[in-house]
Amino acid sequence: MDRVKELASKKAAVIFTKSSCCMCHSIKQLxxxxGASPAVHEVDRDMAYGRExxxxxxxxxxxxAVPAIFIGGKFVGxxxxxxxxxxxxxxxxxxxDAKAIWF
Known part of the structure; x- marks a missing residue:
C-alpha cells in the first residue's frame, strides 16, 4: 500500500490501470x-509490484481494482x-484545484 500512496502523491492526477481494460482506456481518454496529463501505472505491466x-x-x-484514480494525492474512486x-x-x-490542468 505504501508504493501506491507514494506513486499517487507524485503527480496531480494518477491513474492505475490494466492494459487490457476498456474502462481504463476510457478514463485515460477523458x-x-x-487537458490533464495523468501519470498512468499499468499494474499488469509492473512485474515487480503489480500484483501487490x-x-x-x-x-x-x-x-x-482498476481503474483507480487519484487527484491531488487523494483517492477519488x-x-x-x-x-x-x-x-x-x-x-x-x-x-x-489539484493543478492537473490550467486555465
Missing part, C-alpha cells in the same frame, strides 16, 4: 480530453465515480 499494487487498491476500497463527477461538472474543477 482526462486527456480535459492491485491488492492494495482493493484494500483501499476500489472494486474492481473508480470509473463509475469519475464519470459521475464528470457528468455533474465537478471533475474539471477538481483537476484545476
Amino acid at each position: 482526462f486527456y480530453e480535459l 499494487m492491485e491488492w492494495a487498491l482493493r484494500a483501499m476500497g476500489c472494486n474492481p 473508480s470509473a463509475r465515480d469519475i464519470i459521475s463527477l464528470h457528468l455533474d461538472g465537478t471533475l474539471k474543477q477538481m483537476l484545476i
Whole structure:
C-alpha cells in the first residue's frame, strides 16, 4: 500500500490501470480530453509490484481494482465515480484545484 500512496502523491492526477481494460482506456481518454496529463501505472505491466499494487487498491476500497484514480494525492474512486463527477461538472474543477490542468 505504501508504493501506491507514494506513486499517487507524485503527480496531480494518477491513474492505475490494466492494459487490457476498456474502462481504463476510457478514463485515460477523458482526462486527456480535459487537458490533464495523468501519470498512468499499468499494474499488469509492473512485474515487480503489480500484483501487490492491485491488492492494495482493493484494500483501499476500489472494486474492481482498476481503474483507480487519484487527484491531488487523494483517492477519488473508480470509473463509475469519475464519470459521475464528470457528468455533474465537478471533475474539471477538481483537476484545476489539484493543478492537473490550467486555465
